[in-house]
Amino acid sequence: MPILDPAVEAAPPGDLRARQEAGLRALLPRAARSALYRRRWSAAGLDPARVTTLEALRQVPYLRAADLREVWRDGREAVLCDPDVRIWFATSGTTGAPKWTPYARGDLVMFEEVTRRIFHMMATRAGIFRCAIIGTPAPFVSDAAAYALLASHAAARLPVEYVLSSPTQAERTLAFLAARRPSVVVGFPSLFLRIAEGIAAGAPAAARRAWRDEPSLRTLAGVAVTRVVHVQPRHVYRPEIGLFGGEPLAPYRQPLLDAWGLRALELYAMTEFPCFHVECPEQSGIHLWSDWLVPEVIPLAALDREEADGTVPEAVHLFDTAAGMVGEFVYTSFGHALPLVRYRTGDVIEVVALDRCGCGRTHPRIRVRGRRDDLVNLGLIRFSTSELDTRLGALHGIGAWQLRIVRRGYKPQPVLYLVPASGAPAALGETAARAVADIEVLRLGIDNGLVLPVEVKIVAEIQEVRTWSGKRRRVIEETPT
Amino acid sequence: MTTLLALAAALPLYRATWDGRAPRSLAEAPFVTPWNWRRLVDRRPGRSLRQPPALWALHPIPGDDPIWTPHAHEDIAAAARRARAVFREAGIRPGDVVLSIAPEGPWVANALPFLLAAADSLIPDLPPLGVQVFPLSALTVAFKADLTVFPFAQMPSVLVGAAADIRAVADLAQRAGVPPLHCRLLLLLGPPPEAESLAQVAETVVPLLHLPGTIAPFGGHPGSAGVWLPAAVVSADVIPDEEWGRALQHPAYVPPAVPVAAALGTTGELVVSLANQALPIVRLRTQERVRVVEVGADGAYVVPLGSRSVASSPQVLRLQG
Numbered sequence: 001m002p003i004l005d006p007a008v009e010a011a012p013p014g015d016l017r018a019r020q021e022a023g024l025r026a027l028l029p030r031a032a033r034s035a036l037y038r039r040r041w042s043a044a045g046l047d048p049a050r051v052t053t054l055e056a057l058r059q060v061p062y063l064r065a066a067d068l069r070e071v072w073r074d075g076r077e078a079v080l081c082d083p084d085v086r087i088w089f090a091t092s093g094t095t096g097a098p099k100w101t102p103y104a105r106g107d108l109v110m111f112e113e114v115t116r117r118i119f120h121m122m123a124t125r126a127g128i129f130r131c132a133i134i135g136t137p138a139p140f141v142s143d144a145a146a147y148a149l150l151a152s153h154a155a156a157r158l159p160v161e162y163v164l165s166s167p168t169q170a171e172r173t174l175a176f177l178a179a180r181r182p183s184v185v186v187g188f189p190s191l192f193l194r195i196a197e198g199i200a201a202g203a204p205a206a207a208r209r210a211w212r213d214e215p216s217l218r219t220l221a222g223v224a225v226t227r228v229v230h231v232q233p234r235h236v237y238r239p240e241i242g243l244f245g246g247e248p249l250a251p252y253r254q255p256l257l258d259a260w261g262l263r264a265l266e267l268y269a270m271t272e273f274p275c276f277h278v279e280c281p282e283q284s285g286i287h288l289w290s291d292w293l294v295p296e297v298i299p300l301a302a303l304d305r306e307e308a309d310g311t312v313p314e315a316v317h318l319f320d321t322a323a324g325m326v327g328e329f330v331y332t333s334f335g336h337a338l339p340l341v342r343y344r345t346g347d348v349i350e351v352v353a354l355d356r357c358g359c360g361r362t363h364p365r366i367r368v369r370g371r372r373d374d375l376v377n378l379g380l381i382r383f384s385t386s387e388l389d390t391r392l393g394a395l396h397g398i399g400a401w402q403l404r405i406v407r408r409g410y411k412p413q414p415v416l417y418l419v420p421a422s423g424a425p426a427a428l429g430e431t432a433a434r435a436v437a438d439i440e441v442l443r444l445g446i447d448n449g450l451v452l453p454v455e456v457k458i459v460a461e462i463q464e465v466r467t468w469s470g471k472r473r474r475v476i477e478e479t480p481t
Numbered sequence: 482m483t484t485l486l487a488l489a490a491a492l493p494l495y496r497a498t499w500d501g502r503a504p505r506s507l508a509e510a511p512f513v514t515p516w517n518w519r520r521l522v523d524r525r526p527g528r529s530l531r532q533p534p535a536l537w538a539l540h541p542i543p544g545d546d547p548i549w550t551p552h553a554h555e556d557i558a559a560a561a562r563r564a565r566a567v568f569r570e571a572g573i574r575p576g577d578v579v580l581s582i583a584p585e586g587p588w589v590a591n592a593l594p595f596l597l598a599a600a601d602s603l604i605p606d607l608p609p610l611g612v613q614v615f616p617l618s619a620l621t622v623a624f625k626a627d628l629t630v631f632p633f634a635q636m637p638s639v640l641v642g643a644a645a646d647i648r649a650v651a652d653l654a655q656r657a658g659v660p661p662l663h664c665r666l667l668l669l670l671g672p673p674p675e676a677e678s679l680a681q682v683a684e685t686v687v688p689l690l691h692l693p694g695t696i697a698p699f700g701g702h703p704g705s706a707g708v709w710l711p712a713a714v715v716s717a718d719v720i721p722d723e724e725w726g727r728a729l730q731h732p733a734y735v736p737p738a739v740p741v742a743a744a745l746g747t748t749g750e751l752v753v754s755l756a757n758q759a760l761p762i763v764r765l766r767t768q769e770r771v772r773v774v775e776v777g778a779d780g781a782y783v784v785p786l787g788s789r790s791v792a793s794s795p796q797v798l799r800l801q802g
Contacts, residue, residue, distance in 0.1 A: 150536055
């Protein structure tokens with residue numbers, strides 16, 4: 001399929017920079033009216049009208065997630081930059097209270113346009129674009145995304161066909177999709193692999209049920225096949241493409257290929273700004289739509305220095321980085337209801353390439369490596385390190401602890417290393433395992449087969465991992481990237 | 482509605498249901514049960530369509546398994562246009578803050594927040610509703626009760642949802658320390674619960690009803706006795722309660738359905754026909770129990786009463802002989 005808007009999607013980097021600077025000139029004075037920025041910028045002595053270049057943007061203070069939670073105390077009207085707000089979505093609140101984000105009409109228009117870009121990116125051959133979406137229920141944006149796609153694609157009369165479902169109806173949806181094979185599936189990678197496990201385990205019984213309900217040669221063949229073949233989703237559904245988001249794709253990419261036989265593409269999106277960044281079929285990184293945001297990166301070394309002595313780190317415009325650079329993603333969005341100016345996402349990204357992609361697009365390509373903040377990240381299942389610390393702190397007899405997240409196959413497993421203090425009870429390991437597994441969201445992940453049960457190892461000494469600045473890390477992700 | 486029969490005549494769903502004999506009028510057309518639908522549409526969706534669908538959505542059937550319903554581009558645009566009119570008629574005003582509570586599951590009702598907020602993407606010729614929508618679902622709030630804190634603090638003027646879901650979310654919100662809701666308007670999906678529990682939530686209650694085959698609900702207006710079913714959109718019949726009882730006693734008996742225009746005061750199962758582009762619906766038994774409370778030349782008001790407690794699918798099969 002051709003690129004939807006070559007003048008933008010395949011624009012030379014210089015044009016994209018110019019576009020960003022033009023966007024900034026309109027954005028900053030508009031954003032300055034919001035209570036989110038007014039006091040903060042005033043205290044920093046910033047004149048928003050003078051922030052007209054990417055260089056000048058570097059003087060603007062960063063915005064953090066906590067600022068977005070607290071600002072609403074001033075009342076909606078004082079915060080919003082566009083009165084035509086239509087709908088609000090929330091983050092899951094993994095690191096604190098959920099953050100609610102307003103979407104104005106202009107944001108929804110952008111949302112719809114990005115979905116058209118994605119359609120042109122994914123629909124690599126003529127014919128119906130048949131897409132099954134397993135989304136999460138409200139108030140998460142993934143629920144609305146399905147309907148935004150629909151509005152956008154129906155308004156443009158694109159040849160699409162969506163099957164909308166959620167994990168609560170996965171079995172029913174899979175039965176339907178066996179007859180209406182999708183060319184594209186969209187959802188969380190860990191969930192699709194969990195579904196694949198269910199299909200493999202349930203195929204013989206499902207085939208027998210189909211034969212009982214409707215005896216025919218076809219259903220009889222199904223019973224025979226499931227007796228001799230370990231049925232995988234790729235035998236039944238054969239989607240060409242999987243578009244996966246919500247957690248880094250790297251650990252799941254090969255297992256998804258094995259189970260579903262599809263080409264797994266990564267999607268990066270945030271509730272705070274309704275712009276879906278996706279990997280194109282070239283599979284060489286996620287294209288960051290740099291006409292709708294100004295992307296910056298804070299290098300890892302600067303982040304470590306910040307942790308050590310509180311130095312405010314310098315961010316680098318992503319276009320000025322080199323491939324391979326890793327750091328925290330910071331962006332300025334050209335949003336409508338509540339534009340985010342230099343928002344520190346907490347996501348650690350790697351710059352994959354800055355040159356023109358094989359698909360012809362010039363927007364830089366990244367990969368998401370994980371989270372920077374105080375988070376135990378098990379993909380879909382996340383909780384704060386402080387919650388873990390509180391649980392373990394309530395137990396007697398723990399001298400020191402460290403949590404390592406390892407992968408057994410594609411599934412994450414938390415492995416807790418404990419150094420017993422003197423007088424520690426004999427059953428310390430079991431007690432600690434129970435205390436950790438009692439974290440509600442973790443228990444949910446374990447019960448649903450998304451995370452393997454916690455393993456506890458009693459050791460004499462913790463093998464410490466430190467940042468370059470010497471700070472000890474207590475949660476270490478051993479996930480291969 | 483003869484056009485509807487003509488549209489349907491070539492489709493496998495109706496060829497199978499009609500035994501190859503096209504009915505001369507809608508009243509002569511045999512019923513399609515959810516079981517028929519699942520057998521002929523859900524299992525062989527590609528063979529059932531009149532026009533390519535842009536969407537397949539799950540529609541819950543009271544007391545039974547849900548069905549997949551297809552919607553063509555034209556159906557979606559028509560639904561957006563009608564949804565806007567239904568919400569306006571129901572009493573939604575520009576400036577309203579709407580708290581929409583979705584049911585557990587990916588039902589068509591999940592489209593409601595988007596229809597409220599952004600239907601003008603599909604109908605750019607009409608002004609928007611001008612409301613702000615906070616979507617929630619009972620399922621997510623069950624895991625994270627503090628999701629209620631912010632939307633409840635915005636003091637919604639309108640609440641949308643089914644009684645059970647609203648109650649579940651309100652209970653969880655209360656446990657999270659959130660003050661109780663009190664709205665100007667409650668758009669109530671499905672049957673009303675006890676009157677006293679509604680009075681605490683909203684000053685005015687307007688019923689909404691989702692019918693299979695459309696992503697927009699049907700609704701009433703403040704002061705109306707029930708949900709308005711416009712004859713131009715939906716052809717509705719009712720199988721009276723007493724006929725349903727007789728059908729249980731005599732499995733071969735096919736109960737007659739009475740057009741709503743002639744069924745004032747009747748309580749029974751709603752049967753609907755809709756001229757959808759993707760797949761026309763002809764005399765589908767919805768298993769929604771309603772009471773016809775007002776009739777006119779251009780439609781009727783019905784009060785949703787909840788599930789018609791029918792037998793499960795295999796039993797229906799036996800009933801049909």
